Amino acid sequence: MGYRVDMTPATTSARPPGRPRSGVNDVVFAATLSTVHELGYARATVDRIAAAAGVAKTTIYRRWPSKGALIVDCLLDAFGPVPLQGTSRSELMSSAIHWIAAKIGEPGVGDAFAGVFSDAISDPALREVLSARLQDPYRLALQDALGEPENRVLFFIDVVVGTLLHRLGMTGVPMVDSDVAELVQMVLPHFGGDADLT
């Protein structure tokens, strides 16, 4: 039960023979988010996602080896790169927190994030994919931008993402702006504030 997410055929320089894949990945991603948004993570079955995308279920399983892998790719697509804006450490951290809070607030994104995260609890293979493909890139970007060691950035991510997801999971509603602002106010002093600029 491998979690190799990228099932794109090995890209050789020459175009391989046979029928090329139709470019419906984006349609599937959109259908995934909208289905998760409307029905919740557990009721957003692969059958329903396929139907919403106007695609056969088998087509989805040809491209992603599992529902979890599909969600991870969908989230990667939804998140995009971290916009690390600002010159001071405070501005960088603050922008990162507001960015992830906004993403989690987008329809379907927060539910999909929390859902795949919860599946990973009892699925070490999925946890590996989640960590390597979704968390590590952002963690490395933060390490680089902030000049903090790995364990401190991991702690930062645990606090920010954990808090946002716990609120969403417990209430069903994403954190409001004032609470996100309070989160920023709590986190920044602990991580050095404006002491040193980049």
Added chain:
Amino acid sequence: MGYRVDMTPATTSARPPGRPRSGVNDVVFAATLSTVHELGYARATVDRIAAAAGVAKTTIYRRWPSKGALIVDCLLDAFGPVPLQGTSRSELMSSAIHWIAAKIGEPGVGDAFAGVFSDAISDPALREVLSARLQDPYRLALQDALGEPENRVLFFIDVVVGTLLHRLGMTGVPMVDSDVAELVQMVLPHFGGDADLT
């Protein structure tokens, strides 16, 4: 699909006729935690829990209407009352954080907590039970002890529990003591520290 957790027959002053229930609730709780600890939340099926407890599956469904309800009751039993120790606000908050961190570190407890929490994301009825039976008592106790309004205590819980569960879910290992200590160091100043004693 009701989530009425307490399926104990309505207690009248007179003892009802018929065969009384065998006192195996504690055995079922212990079997639940050990099974979740060994297999993870998703693979800890009700069949397996029943087998581990030496009880028929139907007996479990006579006492709890769903797996989620069983887990909630199991966690209530495992957590017990919050030991709010100390006289200063800092001591109270610090003891509460260390207490929940230790509970989440107990074998099976953290996995069961994270598991039922994640099920609740796409199950509003279970979320209601989780909030009312598991979170509200502790939230009220904290409000009373700290003299903080509801929204601030909710934020406190989101930060502490969210952070601990995110670490557990992402790594499969509970937070180590040094990280819990750092969490305390980060949270306490934001919530007023030692400013006013109780």
Added chain:
DNA sequence: TAATTTCGCTACCTCAAGTATCGATACCTA
């Protein structure tokens, strides 16, 4: 035209939550 690959479609397998039923058992009351 032939080879190759993806497409949609249908049927299927496995597993887990939850339900139904039944004879056996334990308790109370008369």
Added chain:
DNA sequence: TAGGTATCGATACTTGAGGTAGCGAAATTA
């Protein structure tokens, strides 16, 4: 001691979701 009642274990079942197998049709290259 006999009868009523509710729980017990055991078995079988239903429902739904993840995931697979195999088919003929369609799209591309050589």
